[in-house]
Amino acid sequence: MTSLAIETHGLGKRFGARAALESIDLEVPRGTAFGFLGRNGAGKTTLVRLLLGLATPTSGTMRLLGHDLPGGRAQALARVGAIVEEPRFHPHLTGRENLLVHAAAREPAARGRIDAALKRVGLGARADDVVKGYSLGMRQRLGIARCLLCDPELLILDEPVNGLDPAGILEFRHLVRSLVDEGRTVLLSSHLLDEVEKTCDSAAIVDQGRVVAQGTIEQLTAMSDERTIDIVAAPAVRATHILAAAPTVHRAVEHDGGIRATLAPDAPRDADVVTSLLTRLIAEGVAVERVNPVKRSLEDQFLSMTTRLENA
Structure with missing residues (x-):
């Protein structure tokens, strides 16, 4: 088994003349929380979409959980939970019913994980309320619960703390660390620098579609010669x-x-x-x-x- 959960080489994505991502070399170690950090529009969501097969790269290669993409995408994604931008649900169904719909497309064991997933993200008491009455923060938490149904080796979370209040952000931070303690890998795409620093072990900084720095949080903060x-x-x-x-x-x-x-x-x-x-x-x-x-x-x-x- 490779020691890397995600590996890209020379990965690029162009939309006409505009390069959303250019020559991205990324190494995300297994069993860590890894921040993909950049301003809005820097290319973070484009990378997430490429990894999940929602967009096709124009250059470069990708490996996910040891599987070459796109050939091994089905095997890799079977153990990947993901949130891309704001998670979407059937608003007229309850939180539990939405997870039942999602579990039906997964392996049979996914249905048995619903109650534990809802409790873990703090929605146990609201599981039978319809989602149209959920706040944005509650929908974000339901999205993470949905990720947990496949017992993921890797979670890919795109701006997951949007809509969370300070208490919710702290709970999310503890949740990520508990997932990493279980041996899982979390890729956290975010523009919130302070949250990445407090939550992640390592990070890559992306700007204008390029990775400008990559390493542990300690290495990144020590890179400057300014004292x-x-x-x-x-x-x-x-x-x-x-x-x-x-x-x-x-x-x-x-x-x-x-x-x-x-x-x-x-x-x-x-x-x-x-x-x-x-x-x-x-x-x-x-x-x-x-x-x-x-x-x-x-x-x-x-x-x-x-x-x-x-x-x-």
Whole structure:
């Protein structure tokens, strides 16, 4: 068995002269939560549709759960649960009845998983209400319950937290992690950077149809050479001017009740640079209360990469 749940090489999809995806090389390890991260229109849903056979690539190759696509699609999709954009249901049927309709197209065991799936997504008490009375968030949860009926090895979820309130998003995060703990793989397509960072083990950043970075969340957030520190000092205005004039500081601005200093690219990489800045402040009569290194978030890295591409 391959260690990869999803593998693409040179995958592309064009609509006339427009490239929705171009030369996508993607590796999604089994048993992980993997974020496919990009702005709206970046190509995320196009990738999901290609993997599920809802669209045909114009170039490249795909493998899903060890099966070459399109030849092995039937075998692969038998163990794949998916939500593409907003999940659709028969509005006049109850949540349970909708799952019964879906289970009828699956193997016989799918019917026996309905109650457990509804309970797992928090819809046990509303299972016999008609879907037209469900909120968008409830329909999203019913969509995930539908995914679970095939006992999936892989879940492909396209913007799954749309419509969920903060409590629902937290429940979804715990659900994804519990699925991964069971050995399943979750591909989470999203434009919500903070949620991907909190939920996923690894991610790929896509922009303008291309993957611009891929790796673990730790690797992605550590890719930038930019080093930043936050300093709380008084008087803040004087401290900002002193730091901005230091040769080892590229930029210093007041930020969130303190000063955020971005170090120059050629500044020393050990603690000596921080010590020299503190010495300079103290020598100028500035009282320093606190110094903290700033850990770059996935959002910082994403914005840095996509802005760089736009300005290239």
